Amino acid sequence: MTDTLADRLSAAGGAPDGTRSAPPAVLTGRTHWLRRLLRRPMSVVALAVIAGFVATAVLAPWIAPYDPLAASFSDVRKPPSASHWFGTDEIGRDVASRVIFGARASLLAGVVSVLISLAIGVPAGLLAGYAGGSIDMVLSRMTDALLACPFLILAIALSAFLGPSLTNAMIAIGISATPAFVRLARGTTLAVKAEEFVLAARAIGNAPWRIALRHVLPNIVPPLLVQSTLAIAAAVIAEASLSFLGLGQQPPQPSWGSMLNTAKDYLDNAPWMALWPGLSIFLLVLSFNLVGDGLRDALDPREA
């Protein structure tokens, strides 16, 4: 995802460099924020960890030593060993294989739900910020209303009414995370709208929609990129939380959250069941948070 956005960024050409009064980071020309990001050892490590998880998810059928759904009643709750590195679960399934396949649900939920938030939030925020007036008023109050519902509680309510499944969990998380994107897109649009190059574009007679899409949108991409990365981290936790509550990925399909839900009942005799799924969530979320923080610093010239 980083690459496509990076391509779009450089294709957009960027805005004039230099002094700004507005706090949101306006793209500062073709400054090589990607290079700045890669100069940060923590960000590089985090990117590598994410790449590792992505590779694991994609290559799961070839990497996993066992079928993640294959129960074996002679191997129930076996501690980690040479044949089962992470041990086995309550019906003898290989925990390592389930953790490997579980990466799919987490990454998919993280990325898809953020794409949903972007698809709704960016047009809405752009419209509110650029059009202003009563459109802005209505969209902003709707955003406030959505923001007032605690993220997870709203996601729980939505998936309760939509019915429990991974797809519905992604929709619920995506909708719950949307208001943050509307706010950000609206705020940065307001800042960019006041820039001279937008005034110039208007002065030479560009249509409003053209200015919004060709001149404003490319310039609000950097803060959105940061927000998206951090939102993926939040979405991964949210998917795990919903699955933990039984509202996400449905058993027997593996997901880290639902594995933890089962593991909770076997803590005294199979603690290894709880370790690996949780550690995987932690590592993946930490990596996205680190990349998000790194991106924010790399994209913000004041920090450089």
Place this chain on the structure above:
Amino acid sequence: MLTFIVRRVVTIVPTLVFVSMLIFGLQQLLPGDPAKVLAGEEQDPAVIAHLRQTMHLDRPLAVRYLYWMRGVLHGDLGESQRSQQPVTTLIAEKLPVTLELACLAIVFALAIGIPAGVVAAVKRGTAWDYGASMLALWGLSTPNFWLGIMLILLFSVTLGWLPASGYVSPFENLRANLASMVMPAFVLGNAIAAVLMRHTRSAMLQVLSQEYVRTARAKGVSERAVILQHALRNALIPIITLGALEFGTLLSGAVLTEQVFTIPGFGKLIVDAVFNRDYAVVQGVVLVTATAYIVLNFAADVAYAMVNPRIRLG
């Protein structure tokens, strides 16, 4: 000040209306006939007919919304399909438990977050700062239900110091109550501590660069007094108002924490309601939390404006 309050109230009302529409609209997501879905598995025709009548399902959507809203404004959030009790009674019953959990969690969050933030700001760029930032990242990246499970594994299963579950009312046995609450409260406070630490650090850095801090130093006030009395006191204002916004995190976290530690609170209420398909309870819980959030936010804004004239005049 009054105009500021009036201006804020004017924006709150449409927000509340949208919240109520949103929550009412959740019903529309149910596939098929809501009366049949709400009637549960038995599909008793009498229940379906009763629901159809009480929910005014033969009327247009807008009219149904107004009927529902009238009930809400009269304190009627409907009835639980499961227990036949009014939703308000159920909420009133469970809320104190979650409030206790939330208050204890805030104590943990303040006790960890503020000192860590102060140290990080005062010793900016040192290993302390780095360590505190790592601590915050750790707090933000650990799923709190997993942290809960790991603490149960350590303190209940391995060491046997604390009970893994089993809520005791503080009025029955305060000691047992605290023993059952300390782990969930820590788990819940942990993520908020991370956010508070970040706020404290940036607020302190801002205050420490102010001239009055330099003046205080110049006139020979001890560094300890400069930091605690001059800087922290002023930095606390944004920290506390920003902290009020963590209310949502607190409630979302409480849902999971209560599930892990089997605490019969607000979070358990909504999760159980989801599985019992008790939709009126789900709607009631979301409505109450959203309203509480909006009111709290408003209170934080007013408090902030009271101590900071630039906000209300600007």
